[in-house]
Amino acid sequence: MSEQEEVVVYDQGEGNDKAIVEQINARLNTELADPKVLTALLATTFAGLKSTTQVKQALMEGMIRGFSFEDFLHKHVYAIPYGDKYSLVTSIDHARKRGMRNGVVGSGAPEYTYTDDKKTKVESCSVTIKRLIPGTSHVGEFTATVDFKEYTTGRNLWSSKPKTMIAKVAEMHALRKACPDELAQYYSEEEMHKEAQQPNRWSVAKEDSKTLKMGSVKTNNATSNEGQKDQKNKKAEAGKSDADSVDEEG
16 A cells, blocks of 8 residues: 555544544535536435535435435435425335345235225235345344324325335335344335425414414404493593592692
């Protein structure tokens, strides 16, 4: 090894974290030196994010979590915006490929439970992933069961293909159980649909405020007229009291 080669030695604790962040930051500065790259990412992988600053933040977050810059370029990982925030998600296909490279040898067919006798309303879904345990010849089975109500939005594909959608969620859960080291940071888009559709609290408050008129109170005519009479009577009584006070002093 020549003396000119730079060697990064990771230590434990904060020093290690600092070295990783510095490396990622240097890589991003290099990759984003051409403004066209950042513009393209904002239009594709990060469509819906509000600024290039937020894109850089998402890239940094994703690479700290273990994704590569190429993952974002190929849209293996992308952002789902909601309100002023976002979630980084991956496609189920990419998660499957990553699982296969780490010993996943197959999966069982999705199993469903239903809330009705005709089996038209899905209640839950279970999926089993089979993985060759590293260093052994044993194939382990990892099953995950998810509740339909926790993830459905009741719209779009969740309405037309509910079984397909909840099966993807269950499979993603099972993949994380089977490969906790490799897929711990992987979340599918289907898992985040419901959260992404939750209205932003500021937006809700802003909409609600449009129906309010500051400084006014809604009353019916009768109540309003009575209130005006009470105010006149009080003023008259106050004036009479002041006049009586002056007569007594005189």
